Amino acid sequence: MTPTSNRALTRERLLLTAERLFAVHGIDAVSLRQISVEAGQRNNSAAQYHFGTKEDLIRAIFAFRLATINRRREEMVDVLVREGRTADLRALTEAMVRPLAEQIDGGGSFYVRFLARVHQHAGASVYALPAMGVEGSSTRIGRMIGAALVHLPALVRRSRLQLGGSLAVHATADREQRVHGGMPEDVLPPLVFVADLVDSVVGIFSAPVSEETLASITNTGCLAEEEGWDANRRPPGRAEPDSVAAPPAPTASPEDSAGRFATG
Known part of the structure; x- marks a missing residue:
């Protein structure tokens, strides 16, 4: 050797x-x-x-694992681009979730639980994770998902991206721990788990904004950043109640939806 x-x-x-x-x-x-x-x-x-340093070691772990995960994500996103489905929220969410979930059944991987630990670490917020090596396709998908959610206030849109990404990471980490901990009877089969997790994350992304939430945003003055936001705007492709198609949604800005859900 x-x-x-x-x-x-x-x-x-x-x-x-x-x-x-x-x-x-x-x-x-x-x-x-x-x-x-x-x-x-x-x-x-x-x-x-x-x-x-320990931080450099954490970056190296990300780089070691992300090559495979991001390659898989890029393949899935490229298919959506070729098929003209870049506004398909469920398909985009699956491209976000599936490559990470596939790590569980690869045998002996602790990566998803490691990623969950990094998320929980007081010194590594979700916003700091891109600097730790969570980049590339995650940001690309994040921008596409953000564009599909441009009908939401930017404040809510950013929160939804974080919540959806956090659920994907922690739910997958929990399943990884149960599988490798000898508790397979407590988890869904892989295909069912991924499909249900995608459904759950899509639910977070696409849930309507309630009147209570809008009132809270208004009362706290947070809508000041919502230049041109229309409370009556519908998700892309969804008709208005009177069957008149909604005007095309503007492209989400990188600042609003830069993929800050850090799914590893």
């Missing part, structure tokens, strides 16, 4: 060990030294040598 290949194997062993320990114990409860020891390294500083 060459020194280069040996280094690559050591690096991967450290990555997988860190992913598992972070997933099981949490980000702050695990030290770089502990990762080195658990990975079977004689040098207790091996993790620091290969990755530097």
Whole structure:
């Protein structure tokens, strides 16, 4: 074995060990030294040598896993683009959810639980995750979903993207834990789980804004940022009550819907 290949194997062993320990114990409860020891390294500083800081190690875990996840997402989104279905909310949501859920049944993966831990970490808000390596296709899908939800106030739209992404991550992490914890009887079969999770996230994205929510937004002055927003606007493709088609919805701006749901 060459020194280069040996280094690559050591690096991967450290990555997988860190992913598992972070997933099981949490980000702050695990030290770089502990990762080195658990990975079977004689040098207790091996993790620091290969990755530097804990934040750099977390970025490396994202990069290690995201190559496969984002490639799958890109394939699904490319199909939607070719078929002219970029406004199909359910199809977009499936492209967001399925590649992540597929990690569960890949065998021995702790990635989704690791991702949930990062979401929960006080020092890593959902808005900071793109800088941690959650980027590319997640942002692309986020913009498309945001455009499909442009009939919602921007404040609500951003919140829905965060809520939907959070549900996708934590529900998938819970299933991953149950599957690998020997509790398969407590979870839905893979195909049913993904279909139901997509339904649930679409429900969050597409739920109508209640009069109570609109009143609360108005009373708190949050509608000041809603330039040109029309409370009577319908989702793209949905007719007005009098059967007159709604005017085309404007393109969502990157600031409003930049895909900040960070689904890993």
